[in-house]
Amino acid sequence: MTEDWMSGIDMWLWGKSRDLESTYPLVCHCLDTGAFAEVLWDRLLSPGVRGWLCGQLKVDEAVGRSYVAFVAALHDTGKVTEAFVRKDADAFAKLSGYPVVAGNDQNHAFAVHTFLAEALRDLWGLTAGSDAECVRLAQLLGGHHGGYSPLDGRAMGAPGKYAPWLGWGKWDQQRRLLVAALHELFGSPTPTGSLTKEGAVFITAIVILADWLASQVTYIAARIGSVPAQAGRGVLAAHLEAARHDAPGFVEAAQLGGATVDAGSFAEEFPFDPNDLQASIAQNLPGLLRGAGILLVTAPTGEGKSEASWHAARLMGEASGRRGFFLGLPTMATADQAYQRVEEYLNRHLTSRSALTLLHSMAWLSKAYDPATEPGRVDGVSSRDWVRALEWLRGHKRGMLANWALGTVDQALLAVVKVRHNVLRMLGLANKTVIIDEVHAYDAYMQGLLLRLLHWLGATGTPVILLSATVSGRMANRLIAAYLEGAGQVNGRDRQPVTYPGWAYACAVTGEVHPFQVASRHRRLAITRHEVPLVNGVPERLGVLTGELAPLLDAGGTGAVICTTVAEAQETFQSVRDWVQGSGARVDVWLLHSRFRVEDREEHTRKILARLGKEGRGPDGKRAATILISTALIEQSLDIDLDLLVTDLAPMALLLQRAGRLWRHVAEQLKTPLVRPAWASERLAVMVPTGKKGELRLPKRWIYDEALMIRTLDALTDVVDVPGDVQSLIDTVYDAAFLAGAELTEADLAHLAGESLRRGKARQAAIPTPADMRDLSELSAGLDEERLGTRWGAESGRIVCLYRNDGRLWLDEHATIPVPDRKLPPPSVTDNECLPREGVRAVVAKSVPVPSTWISGVTNQAPASWAKDPHLRSITAIVCDTPSRGAPTIVRLGDRSFELTKERGLQER
Known part of the structure; x- marks a missing residue:
């Protein structure tokens, strides 16, 4: 090529035109995207991710940066086709010398997928037998719209013969000129020879993000007036330098980049002294950290697992070169409540501005998260402004890229479901420490997706923290094993990580598991069982409830009744309220379930928290007499304290979780003492639905697995020592019979069949592990976002x-x-x-x-x-x-x- 060969690039080949005063040359957009990729490499990627990705490429950071920027710049070279350029009639009319192409109806992402392997092979002087990296890069860039195409060896190997729709002659000449120019301008990177599939996933995410940033109308509009009329090495290099100058400001405006927090002890992070669990983690975890790893914390509700995990996330992030965290919770309600707690935590410890995003489908309705809400103030600093997520990060599919994010666990599981742009979620997760709360709360389908996610997080060196009050030993072992196997520790299934209450840390570098048991608040939970006959298929609860709730009418106090279905909660509310009103007692009867108007449910929730939350008492320490009728919503979603809880029979883990709302707020957690009525004791009353002969009979509308209900009823004792009995009860119900060779009942067989079906569906919905993936198209094979989901039967x-x-x-x-x-x-x-x-x-x-x-x-x-x-x-x-x-x-x-x-x-x- 001649000294000025870049002048041959046709500036009428355009890359962007929507909402612009004129078309924007394709070569300029490609250069812009490469420049943004460089800035993202420097500012968005945490040191740990940069190091991991360079390890996948087997290059140093300077070479890795140049390589990724070049790949990002190539993303739209597939727009050099007649089908694309014709989309702007004026620009197409200015072309000359291009042959007419028949049947050119493919999109530009598939065009780059098809032609680029051959172009790179020729550029780098490779032979057809040594171009696997070129093929992977072509497929990678074909996925820059969020979904990959299957490999077509014939077309990618000889596009001139098998893909005539690309156009040849001057079309092919211009594509190759563009590839060569971008190669030189981004430092002439050479093949690495070791681009792994998981490395390609991360590069795809960087390309997508760089393309989105470079495609902003505000960015292009500010540059379009200075676009050169004629290409050439000098003018294109000058355009690239200008892009490198401007891109950091747009990345900063998008709130993508580093965040720093104060380093310190647990006592310096939180305004209270650590309990035994928190102190044990703070003292012992630092000495175990060798890089990435997974921490499992198992302790009863109310033991400060959240604060322990935030402290551990900072320690684990520092050890693995990650910054920030994602907190995954089981419901939107728990996520909404956690948002303000995390916001307050960050305001105490951030040393630079950094965004906190709330991620679920209704997050934009949250008043706490609403950007229009007037900020509060913490120590004279505008608390909302310090961590406020601005418009760009609130855009669709972008929130996981924030340094700090929390939401439903579904937001993390979507990284391993075959949905568009799952690679962006994977990058967002890998850039931080991932915390998953309530890991016991998910069924076999969600557990299957979670296991696949843990495998990928282990493979990408991402630190993980799992929290649970009632996880079974079998499930805990599977979770730890999935992570270690992803990290290459093949003996991970032999580990036994559960110590209750306590924590265990598994090191991704060594494969070793270090368990710690800790002291915990001791409780003797009394269990009272009541047989409740079915009348027309519905439990007749009122007789039991009037007996259990009668003390509230005379002496006050707070109680709750948990019904299994919304309809039963509504009927129970009506009958209990009529009974209370007939007695003349001054007792408030409230109702909470999922089938209210959104605004009404929020109002009811605020009222309940004001009465039953930590501050819900008068100057004398007493609370107004209250009976709450609810569904299972309150077992996880609300931080409330009850003097008495009456509940329908449920699987053991849920009963123990519900019992955590009894006498939850102990004196040391409260500013003023809570005075309980004399009749109250830590007692859980369980209503067991029965048939005519007193046998267990589950209503048809109940959703719980019959085998688990039978096993729960068999295991339930009159007194449960918390925490001493908790793990054995959980393992008895969820592990023992299936592992000990006991004779299986029909209910057991139905349970196993249902679990197997859900696990099978999870495998179908999930992307393969890196080792099992043949090519990138399996990340989006059979893409059907309308049918794929993160929850079983959640229609x-x-x-x-x-x-x-x-x-x-x-x-x-x-x-x-x-x-x-x-x-x-x-x-x-x-x-x-x-x-x-x-x-x-x-x-x-x-x-x-x-x-x-x-x-x-x-x-x-x-x-x-x-x-x-x-x-x-x-x-x-x-x-x-x-x-x-x-x-x-x-x-x-x-x-x-x-x-x-x-x-x-x-x-x-």
């Missing part, structure tokens, strides 16, 4: 009631909140701009979760514009008659009729 929907008044539709029966609507926008306007944010928020606040079967076939009466909004398109609107004052709204779903009230939620008539 649900939402309804919202609309009220007609004066010819208009309203969101409330008083006709004060109009139904938001807008004419459909032009194609250039993105989906989330269809409706005003506050209008969307108002709709979701009025929505009610329902089983998807309830709305199957029901006509959606929502305005057409809702279908274009990502938050509203899944909501079914029902036009209802405006009720008279004080009357319920009548909601008809097919042939079923319901009443909707603020007090009881949605209840079938």
Whole structure:
């Protein structure tokens, strides 16, 4: 090539045009993307990830940086095709000398997938038998839209023969010129010869992210006026240097980059002295750290596992070169509650601004997370501003890239489900320490996904912390083994990590497991069992409840009743309230379940926390007499304290979890003493549904596994020593019979079959392990995001009631909140701009979760514009008659009729 061969690059080959005053040359966009990749390498990737990725490439950091930037710059070279350039008629008309291509209908990502292997092979002087790295890079860049294509050896080996739709002659010449120019301008990196599949996953994520940043209209619009009319080595090098100058500011504005926290002891991190569990971890964990590893903490509820994990995350992050953490929780409610606690923790210890994101489908509704909410203040510093996540990180699929993130565990599991852009989630997780809370709370399907995630985290050197109050020894062993096997420790299945209460650390470098047992608050939990006969298939609870709750009517105190289904909770609420009112006692009876309007459930939750939370008492230390009727929501979601708990029979782990709400707030945790009524003791009353002969009979509507219920009932004793008896009870129910060769009942066989089915479905939904993956397309093979999920049988929907008044539709029966609507926008306007944010928020606040079967076939009466909004398109609107004052709204779903009230939620008539 001549000295000025880069001048042959055609500047009319464009890369971006949407919302711009003119087209932006493709070579400029490619250079911009490479420049952003360099900045991401320097600022986003933690030292541990950089080191790990260089280990996958077997190069030093300077070479790795150049290599990744070059690969990122190549991402859109597939746009040098007639099909793409024709999308802008004016730019296409200015081309000359290009042959007409017939049947050119492939997208540009598949074009780079198809042609690049041959172009790189020729550029690097490789033979057809030694071009595996070129093929992997081509497939990698073909996945920069979030999903990979299967390899086509014939087309990738000889695209001129088998992929004529690419276009040849000048089309091929320009593609090769572009590849060669980018290669030289990014330092002429050479093949590494060792690009692994997991390394390719991370590079794909960097490419996607760099492309997104370089494609921002605000970035391009500021540069488009200085685009050179003619290419050449000098002008392209100058453009690249300008991009390198500008890109850091945009990366900083996106809040991607390092965060620093104060180093210190546990006592310096938290405003209280550590308990035995926390002190043991703080004193012993540092000496065990050799790099990455996994920490399992097993202790009863209320033992400070959260604070222990945040301290451990800092220690483990420092040892493995990671920064920040992701905290995965079982429900949106637990995530919302944890957000403010984590926010306060970070405000005490961050030494630079850093974003904290809240990740679940309804996070944008959280007032604590709302960027428009007025910040509070902590020690004179604007607490919200210090960790506030700005607009870019709140965008779709970006939140996991923040240094600090928390949300439902589903957000982490999506990294190993065959969904688009799963590689971005994987990078986001690997860049930090991953904390998974309540690991016992997930069924066989979610456990299967979690095991696959742990394998990948072990393979990528990512530190992990698992927390549980009631995990079985068998499950704990599988979790630790999955991580160690991913890290290359093949003997991981021989480990026995559970010490209860206590913790165990498994080192990814050595494979050694170090268990520690600790002291814990001792409790003697009394268990009372009541047989509750089924009447028309429903447990007749009132007789038991009036006996158990009678002391509250006379002497006050707080109690709760946990029912298995929403319908049973609603019916029980009505009967208990009628009984209380008939007695004349001054006792509040409240109801909580999942089938309220979102805003009503939030209001009820705030009221419950104010009464039953840590501050819920008067100056005399007493609390107003209260009975809470609920579903299993309160076993994890709410930090409440009860004097008495009456619950339906449930599997052992859930019973023990529920018992953790009894006498939860001990004196040393409270600013002022809590005075309990004289009748109260640490006692759990369990209602056992029975048939006519007193045998266990589970209602058809109950979702719990019969085998586990039978085994729980058999194992349940009159007194449970906490923590002494907890692990043996859990293992007896969840491990022993299946491992000891006992004769299996029909219920046991059904349980095993159900577990096997769920594990099999998890394997189908999950991506392969790195060792089992043949090529990158298996990360997105059979991609069907509508059907793949992170929870078994979690199909649900939402309804919202609309009220007609004066010819208009309203969101409330008083006709004060109009139904938001807008004419459909032009194609250039993105989906989330269809409706005003506050209008969307108002709709979701009025929505009610329902089983998807309830709305199957029901006509959606929502305005057409809702279908274009990502938050509203899944909501079914029902036009209802405006009720008279004080009357319920009548909601008809097919042939079923319901009443909707603020007090009881949605209840079938």
